[in-house]
Amino acid sequence: MKITIMSIICLIILVLIVAGCSNYIGISKKKASLNLETYLQREYNGRLVFSDLKRFFNAATMDPNMFGVLIFDKDIPEIEFYTHINVKEILENDTLPMYPISDLMTFDDLYQDAVKQYETRQAVIADFKNEIPEIIFSTETIELNFKRNLKPNELEDVTTRFVVSLNENFKELNTSFQFSLVIKTLTYPEGFIIIPLEIEDGKWQRKPYILSESNSDFNVLKTMVHKNIQAKLETPYPYYKITEHSKIYMDKSSLSKGAWLQYLEDKRITNEGKGKWKNPQTGLYVVYFDLDSKFIYRGELLTEENDKMSYVKELRQIIETIEKEGIRTK
Known part of the structure; x- marks a missing residue:
């Protein structure tokens, strides 16, 4: 009888230990991936996919179920955003816990912001397509490939108007990064000049021209x-x-x-x-x-x-x- 009681007590203790460890270790990466795949399929019919899924457990969050992940559109990879998700709860609650509670920011809010950013970038590209044949936005740079050589006054004029256009869409472009314009020309297709853009008073301001280290010379x-x-x-x-x-x-x-x-x-x-x-x-x-x-x-x-x-x-x-x-x- 004593052995039976002791066995039951040991079993209960073991269950409690396992449960405690589970709460500390958190959801497995395999299960996290499955939950996220299920959520994206249910909400976006598989249009959105993800990469770089990594556990984000630190002293600030103290949540082992928090993962950082890059979300992007399968057909339009330029529509992307990085966020932190509680993958254990994502199927029931897609509010993003890393944002202030008062904001009630959801997964779809970030997605819609990413779509708006993409559409705004495409509109800027369309406005300048006759002057700049190739424009590529990335996180910290905007490549302006003129595919021809430029006179100084032409570069000054075009980049001035380009930055005005960026500032007209400052909110929609939705970035806290300070861009640099990378100027490419016929003579220097890998990079000629870099024009840093720094944020001052809520607008991007052009800084002095810098020689690009990608310049062939x-x-x-x-x-x-x-x-x-x-x-x-x-x-x-x-x-x-x-x-x-x-x-x-x-x-x-x-x-x-x-x-x-x-x-x-x-x-x-x-x-x-x-x-x-x-x-x-x-x-x-x-x-x-x-x-x-x-x-x-x-x-x-x-x-x-x-x-x-x-x-x-x-x-x-x-x-x-x-x-x-x-x-x-x-």
């Missing part, structure tokens, strides 16, 4: 510039070495002249002791060049105290300096 120019800088540093500044960190601004008025800003590291700063760490990247050198002719005009050391500058102060100094040299950035 980039590596040739880089070798020339580094060789030139190294030669100029050898005698007066032997303690400096070139880093991989640089900025390359292009002149808006020519699309050929440019300024290569190269960051330099002071080899005398080793940070091997136990004292306060010091930033060894103290130097900033500028080289003025012409992309078309591969000609270097001149160069100069802008500062040996770049480590003490704020980002804003550094940018102001760079822009003021290269503008005086005729590199138009605004």
